[in-house]
Amino acid sequence: ATFGDFGGQYVPEALHACLRELEQGFESAVADPIFWKEFKDLYSYIGRPSSLHKAERLTEHCGGAQIWLKREDLNHTGSHKINNALAQVLIAKRLGKKKIIAETGAGQHGVATATACAKFGLQCTVFMGAEDVRRQALNVFRMRILGAEVVAVTNGTKTLRDATSEAFRFWVSNLQTTHYVVGSAIGPHPYPTLVRTFQSVIGNETKEQFAKLNDGRLPDAVVACVGGGSNSSGMFSPFEKDLSVKLLGVEAGGDGVDTAHHSATLTVGRPGVFHGVKTYVLQDNDGQVHDTHSVSAGLDYPGVGPELAAWKASGRAEFVAATDAQALEGFKLLSQLEGIIPALESSHAVYGAVQLAKTMKPDQHIVINISGRGDKDVQSVAEVLPKL
Numbered sequence: 001a002t003f004g005d006f007g008g009q010y011v012p013e014a015l016h017a018c019l020r021e022l023e024q025g026f027e028s029a030v031a032d033p034i035f036w037k038e039f040k041d042l043y044s045y046i047g048r049p050s051s052l053h054k055a056e057r058l059t060e061h062c063g064g065a066q067i068w069l070k071r072e073d074l075n076h077t078g079s080h081k082i083n084n085a086l087a088q089v090l091i092a093k094r095l096g097k098k099k100i101i102a103e104t105g106a107g108q109h110g111v112a113t114a115t116a117c118a119k120f121g122l123q124c125t126v127f128m129g130a131e132d133v134r135r136q137a138l139n140v141f142r143m144r145i146l147g148a149e150v151v152a153v154t155n156g157t158k159t160l161r162d163a164t165s166e167a168f169r170f171w172v173s174n175l176q177t178t179h180y181v182v183g184s185a186i187g188p189h190p191y192p193t194l195v196r197t198f199q200s201v202i203g204n205e206t207k208e209q210f211a212k213l214n215d216g217r218l219p220d221a222v223v224a225c226v227g228g229g230s231n232s233s234g235m236f237s238p239f240e241k242d243l244s245v246k247l248l249g250v251e252a253g254g255d256g257v258d259t260a261h262h263s264a265t266l267t268v269g270r271p272g273v274f275h276g277v278k279t280y281v282l283q284d285n286d287g288q289v290h291d292t293h294s295v296s297a298g299l300d301y302p303g304v305g306p307e308l309a310a311w312k313a314s315g316r317a318e319f320v321a322a323t324d325a326q327a328l329e330g331f332k333l334l335s336q337l338e339g340i341i342p343a344l345e346s347s348h349a350v351y352g353a354v355q356l357a358k359t360m361k362p363d364q365h366i367v368i369n370i371s372g373r374g375d376k377d378v379q380s381v382a383e384v385l386p387k388l
């Protein structure tokens with residue numbers, strides 16, 4: 001399946017059989033009411049539906065649109081990652097897999113996968129760049145306490161792209177027994193479709209909750225941060241056909257998109273193949289993939305989901321970048337105006353939404369997806385707190 005010119009399976013022959021098996025497992029699961037009942041039975045474990053409520057003081061601060069918050073940070077384990085991890089582990093069980101592997105950067109996806117494996121009794125190994133092991137130590141402790149093995153990956157830049165490459169290398173030689181739970185809407189088909197399908201619980205709930213609170217109407221804009229693209233495609237996809245709803249994705253502008261230190265793949269990248277899929281990539285003129293930077297580990301990735309690349313190409317969604325400093329501003333605003341400490345990843349969406357809200361009228365409405373909570377980040381923010 002492709003998304004316009006994007007998507008596909010650019011992988012070695014060795015992976016074709018297991019991707020076909022996964023595609024069949026995914027399609028039979030989504031067609032099976034028993035699977036959806038199993039998934040729905042997990043809602044009380046996750047804490048679904050996550051709440052949608054007004055951000056009164058943030059709205060007042062901006063003096064423009066009414067701002068609403070979709071609280072994926074309140075899910076069990078602290079982010080939206082649990083939605084996809086649980087669904088993929090259910091599918092792995094239906095495929096008779098005994099072992100689960102995952103990659104992680106911020107550690108949230110690793111914790112979500114370790115949690116799902118503890119819940120369903122599968123062996124779990126998480127690959128994590130050694131640099132990320134250092135900067136997200138809290139989540140490494142959590143993964144280990146949950147019974148997962150954490151493999152610190154020391155080659156390359158020791159961050160997410162190396163962890164993902166290592167996870168694929170391990171998977172190729174363990175295909176029969178192992179399912180790779182990919183953490184974002186990236187990778188070869190069927191992963192982008194599969195991950196977006198399970199994350200679209202975010203946008204579907206938002207649409208229903210907002211209508212109930214606002215006489216059946218739609219919001220005027222929905223905003224989400226963009227790393228690999230799972231929380232954004234999950235929030236955007238249910239609104240894709242509602243053309244009156246603006247879709248705004250906020251990427252990691254790092255030290256500035258005019259510098260070499262950022263992860264703004266859709267803002268300044270261009271079409272290419274990366275991690276098995278045709279999408280947008282941050283690359284130089286010879287196609288060498290750039291090293292990236294972001295204050296948030298979860299957005300620190302040179303690729304992005306092919307569905308977002310197609311929405312950029314078609315103009316259905318708009319993408320902007322927020323720098324590290326602007327994300328820290330968003331982190332501070334939500335903490336001090338709403339009493340909610342957001343993940344640094346989500347802080348990018350807060351900043352982008354605040355800028356947009358200021359250009360809109362008080363009778364218009366914006367929903368921000370708060371993809372995760374900031375406990376994991378308070379240590380690194382504390383270092384820059386005086387400047388906050």
Ligand SMILES: Cc1ncc(COP(=O)(O)O)c(/C=N/[C@H](C(=O)O)[C@@H](O)C(C)C)c1O
Nearest residue numbers: 105106108109183227228229230231298372
């Ligand atoms: C709280 C939070 N918010 C947003 C993101 C960005 O991931 P997407 O929603 O897939 O764009 C993340 C991404 N976290 C991943 C992780 O925890 O491993 C990330 O580092 C990798 C899966 C890409 C996140 O943790």
